[in-house]
Amino acid sequence: MPLLKVQDLFVTSTENSTYLLKGISFSLNHGEILGVLGESGSGKSLTALSVLGLLPANLKITSGEIIFDGKELLSLSFQELQKIRGKKISIIFQDPLSTLNPVLTVGDQLKEILYYHLGLKGPSAQDLVIKTLREVGIPDPELRLKNYPHELSGGLRQRVMIAMSILCSPKLLIADEPTTALDLTIQMQIIELLRRLNSKLGLSILFITHDLGVLRWLAHRILVYYQGQIVEAAPTEKIFTKPCHPYTQLLFSSYPGREKSPVVVQKHEEKPSKEGCEFWSRCAVACERGLKEKPSLIEIDHDHLIRCFLYD
Numbered sequence: 001m002p003l004l005k006v007q008d009l010f011v012t013s014t015e016n017s018t019y020l021l022k023g024i025s026f027s028l029n030h031g032e033i034l035g036v037l038g039e040s041g042s043g044k045s046l047t048a049l050s051v052l053g054l055l056p057a058n059l060k061i062t063s064g065e066i067i068f069d070g071k072e073l074l075s076l077s078f079q080e081l082q083k084i085r086g087k088k089i090s091i092i093f094q095d096p097l098s099t100l101n102p103v104l105t106v107g108d109q110l111k112e113i114l115y116y117h118l119g120l121k122g123p124s125a126q127d128l129v130i131k132t133l134r135e136v137g138i139p140d141p142e143l144r145l146k147n148y149p150h151e152l153s154g155g156l157r158q159r160v161m162i163a164m165s166i167l168c169s170p171k172l173l174i175a176d177e178p179t180t181a182l183d184l185t186i187q188m189q190i191i192e193l194l195r196r197l198n199s200k201l202g203l204s205i206l207f208i209t210h211d212l213g214v215l216r217w218l219a220h221r222i223l224v225y226y227q228g229q230i231v232e233a234a235p236t237e238k239i240f241t242k243p244c245h246p247y248t249q250l251l252f253s254s255y256p257g258r259e260k261s262p263v264v265v266q267k268h269e270e271k272p273s274k275e276g277c278e279f280w281s282r283c284a285v286a287c288e289r290g291l292k293e294k295p296s297l298i299e300i301d302h303d304h305l306i307r308c309f310l311y312d
């Protein structure tokens with residue numbers, strides 16, 4: 001059984017009933033790092049927020065299932081979900097300052113989490129906090145405990161975030177562009193840290209990014225999003241060596257080290273109907289069938305799924 005299974009998830013806006021996620025399905029296995037790729041607005045963050053039960057108030061899940069560790073999350077109450085969040089599933093965002101509490105020291109914030117989820121306090125909490133700060137590569141953790149978030153550099157703050165997120169030994173870490181705001185070298189250190197936590201602690205990670213290079217290094221498998229749907233899913237090496245969906249090919253055509261791909265975005269005269277393929281108007285190999293029919297996600301090879309009529 002996978003650790004996380006999302007099945008046919010639809011998310012819509014309550015204001016104009018447009019669908020923002022249109023049937024997202026994927027599994028994340030125990031110990032796996034699953035990368036999520038796709039342009040801005042394609043629904044990557046909404047997927048993460050759905051799993052955490054943290055969708056903005058004007059959005060709602062209209063159908064689908066989210067099964068985590070054998071439990072259907074969508075049927076849980078707010079309190080039940082609250083217990084899972086931060087303990088069994090944790091998240092790190094791009095900007096630690098928006099998540100860290102500015103008026104509490106690093107040590108107090110970490111201890112608060114331990115008390116809330118595990119009922120730990122006193123010296124045993126202190127010890128675990130120091131051990132975790134050390135684990136994420138923060139030098140002199142005994143001193144850092146006393147710092148407020150603004151007193152730390154961006155890289156250290158992101159490490160504190162990671163320390164917070166692994167404090168209760170979660171099974172799943174959701175990382176939504178955790179390194180985008182950092183310098184390249186710090187970025188690589190954080191990625192290396194996540195990789196080590198994965199191999200050492202078996203931490204499963206859902207890693208959302210725009211950065212192909214990071215994913216190649218980090219992810220075992222990759223999902224490619226386009227407009228609220230998954231258009232391709234495959235093991236990382238397969239996606240890098242043989243991207244199949246015309247959109248994935250387009251994404252990878254600018255990846256350094258790849259030969260410039262012959263894929264050219266065409267301007268089509270015709271417009272697909274509402275029932276047509278979402279990618280049609282940007283597709284280099286747009287087909288007749290896509291004008292009035294939507295492709296479904298099919299398996300073209302072991303563990304390799306594509307949403308495209310070319311492979312149907």
Ligand SMILES: Nc1ncnc2c1ncn2[C@@H]1O[C@H](COP(=O)(O)OP(=O)(O)OP(=O)(O)O)[C@@H](O)[C@H]1O
Pocket residue numbers: 013020038039040041042043044045046047056058059
């Ligand atoms: N609260 C909201 N109300 C209405 N629409 C929203 C809301 N939040 C997100 N959206 C829309 O849902 C779509 C998916 O958003 P999402 O944040 O998941 O994109 P993303 O793939 O994470 O993009 P990025 O790479 O820029 O972070 C976008 O079109 C966005 O405008």
Ligand SMILES: [Mg+2]
Pocket residue numbers: 044045046176
């Ligand atoms: Mg996002």
